[in-house]
Amino acid sequence: MALKITVIGTGYLGATHAAAMAELGFEVLALDVVREKIEMLERGETPMYEPGLEELLRRHVAGFEGSSGRLRFTQDWAEVGAFGDVHFVCVNTPQKRGEYACDMSYVESAIASLAPHLERPALVVGKSTVPVGSADRLARTITELAPAGEDAELAWNPEFLREGFAVQDTLHPDRIVVGVRSERAERTLREVYAGPVGEGSPFVVTDFPTSELVKTSANSFLATKISFINAMAEVCEAAGGDVAMLAEAIGYDDRIGKKFLRAGIGFGGGCLPKDIRAFMARAGELGADQALTFLREIDSINMRQRGQMVELARQALGGGSFLGKRVAVLGATFKPDSDDVRDSPALNVAGQIHLQGGQVTVYDPKGMDNARRVFPTLGYADTALDAVRGADVVLHLTEWREFRELDPAALGEVATARLILDGRNALDPVLWRKAGWTYRAMGRPTA
Numbered sequence: 001m002a003l004k005i006t007v008i009g010t011g012y013l014g015a016t017h018a019a020a021m022a023e024l025g026f027e028v029l030a031l032d033v034v035r036e037k038i039e040m041l042e043r044g045e046t047p048m049y050e051p052g053l054e055e056l057l058r059r060h061v062a063g064f065e066g067s068s069g070r071l072r073f074t075q076d077w078a079e080v081g082a083f084g085d086v087h088f089v090c091v092n093t094p095q096k097r098g099e100y101a102c103d104m105s106y107v108e109s110a111i112a113s114l115a116p117h118l119e120r121p122a123l124v125v126g127k128s129t130v131p132v133g134s135a136d137r138l139a140r141t142i143t144e145l146a147p148a149g150e151d152a153e154l155a156w157n158p159e160f161l162r163e164g165f166a167v168q169d170t171l172h173p174d175r176i177v178v179g180v181r182s183e184r185a186e187r188t189l190r191e192v193y194a195g196p197v198g199e200g201s202p203f204v205v206t207d208f209p210t211s212e213l214v215k216t217s218a219n220s221f222l223a224t225k226i227s228f229i230n231a232m233a234e235v236c237e238a239a240g241g242d243v244a245m246l247a248e249a250i251g252y253d254d255r256i257g258k259k260f261l262r263a264g265i266g267f268g269g270g271c272l273p274k275d276i277r278a279f280m281a282r283a284g285e286l287g288a289d290q291a292l293t294f295l296r297e298i299d300s301i302n303m304r305q306r307g308q309m310v311e312l313a314r315q316a317l318g319g320g321s322f323l324g325k326r327v328a329v330l331g332a333t334f335k336p337d338s339d340d341v342r343d344s345p346a347l348n349v350a351g352q353i354h355l356q357g358g359q360v361t362v363y364d365p366k367g368m369d370n371a372r373r374v375f376p377t378l379g380y381a382d383t384a385l386d387a388v389r390g391a392d393v394v395l396h397l398t399e400w401r402e403f404r405e406l407d408p409a410a411l412g413e414v415a416t417a418r419l420i421l422d423g424r425n426a427l428d429p430v431l432w433r434k435a436g437w438t439y440r441a442m443g444r445p446t447a
């Protein structure tokens with residue numbers, strides 16, 4: 001009989017995973033503790049903006065005309081326990097308040113709610129990003145709490161999807177990594193992922209600690225590339241070099257590669273920043289001091305970039321205070337094609353200038369509601385043109401396609417000064433300069 005799957009936690013990761021599992025042909029039951037999320041998903045609506053996800057949901061959520069009906073939602077743990085052969089845990093693992101360490105309370109609570117309902121053989125599969133050593137501990141909790149005892153087993157299966165590409169990355173992953181302790185667990189996960197593996201996704205089988213570490217080290221490596229290029233931007237600025245050209249030139253070497261070498265205001269989001277900090281905290285606990293020192297430097301270069309952008313804006317405006325200056329900010333989300341503003345460098349820069357007295361007006365194609373919620377005191381405009389109207393300086397802080405397609409001449413008509421600072425090195429300097437703008441970017445020559 002085909003495996004039945006449950007997904008616990010229906011945020012960015014869980015909602016996508018649940019819909020993707022239904023797409024792969026499985027019956028899926030998903031649970032979240034937040035009732036509104038479940039109600040939205042039942043209506044085929046996503047709690048966040050993620051390209052392609054709503055369409056995928058509507059193809060499978062029970063109740064839609066023509067849907068497979070394979071995807072249902074609940075808030076009843078007993079129903080989840082009775083239904084599933086495989087339970088994917090996709091709950092959040094944020095940074096602890098006031099600390100760098102990972103807050104494991106949501107994962108622990110989910111396991112504590114689920115395990116007492118595991119009365120027959122089942123595989124619980126952790127997908128959340130956790131500190132190394134967590135799976136070993138959680139496996140013991142499951143065996144203790146589950147009526148099925150040792151027949152209720154744990155596996156770890158970290159997730160590598162990117163927001164904005166979540167559906168594609170889940171259905172066609174670069175690799176699938178599973179940390180298992182039995183052949184049965186491996187067999188079950190091979191069955192779950194037979195589709196993507198059949199299409200060529202590598203399937204890596206390993207132990208618990210390695211699977212946990214693959215995830216945190218992958219994110220740390222991505223963060224390292226970004227902080228490396230931002231350190232090079234600092235040198236380029238001092239020496240009169242061009243970091244965009246440098247990145248292109250080193251990127252032709254396959255061993256280096258072109259991706260993740262865009263200098264600017266650095267990385268943000270709900271994952272890279274908190275994951276490297278949690279990794280730092282865990283490395284410290286384990287006495288891995290070199291890893292700790294290394295990661296701390298990555299984090300500090302990254303955070304410095306935001307301050308550098310504020311300074312660049314100050315200098316561009318003549319060097320004094322921001323009081324009385326009108327600043328247009330294009331972009332609020334941590335990256336394009338997402339409505340996520342968690343630890344967004346764009347919003348952070350906008351906020352710093354606002355707190356120093358600047359009159360900041362923000363526009364973002366998809367992130368306005370979330371930005372207003374976390375930073376209600378900033379000014380917001382309905383269009384890029386409206387944000388730029390009357391501005392003394394324009395800051396380009398999230399590289400949405402919409403911003404690359406703006407007409408610099410039209411914006412120049414409404415701005416007070418034709419001064420643009422590109423915090424993402426993503427606009428075409430030639431185009432903007434031709435339209436009479438002073439274009440400046442981090443790590444690039446001024447003219």
Ligand SMILES: NC(=O)C1=CN([C@@H]2O[C@H](COP(=O)(O)OP(=O)(O)OC[C@H]3O[C@@H](n4cnc5c(N)ncnc54)[C@H](O)[C@@H]3O)[C@@H](O)[C@H]2O)C=CC1
Nearest residue numbers: 009010011012013032033091092093106109110128129159
């Ligand atoms: N967002 C992303 O792009 C990726 C996230 N991850 C990891 O996946 C995990 C989840 O991340 P997101 O989906 O972004 O978080 P999220 O905050 O969007 O979603 C988490 C969901 O879990 C629910 N939840 C919390 N406690 C629960 C409980 N005890 N029982 C049931 N549901 C519960 C929340 O209500 C929320 O809907 C994190 O560990 C993250 O690091 C991994 C790869 C990609």
Ligand SMILES: O=C(O)[C@H]1O[C@H](OP(=O)(O)OP(=O)(O)OC[C@H]2O[C@@H](n3ccc(=O)[nH]c3=O)[C@H](O)[C@@H]2O)[C@H](O)[C@@H](O)[C@@H]1O
Nearest residue numbers: 159160161162163226260261262266267268269271334335
């Ligand atoms: O663990 C996670 O949750 C995920 O974290 C990242 O995915 P995501 O947070 O969606 O965003 P990225 O595309 O990695 O971008 C992160 C940040 O780096 C910045 N960035 C990216 C690339 C670059 O060259 N320069 C740069 O500053 C982006 O603007 C953004 O703020 C990883 O790319 C995923 O593989 C991983 O699964």
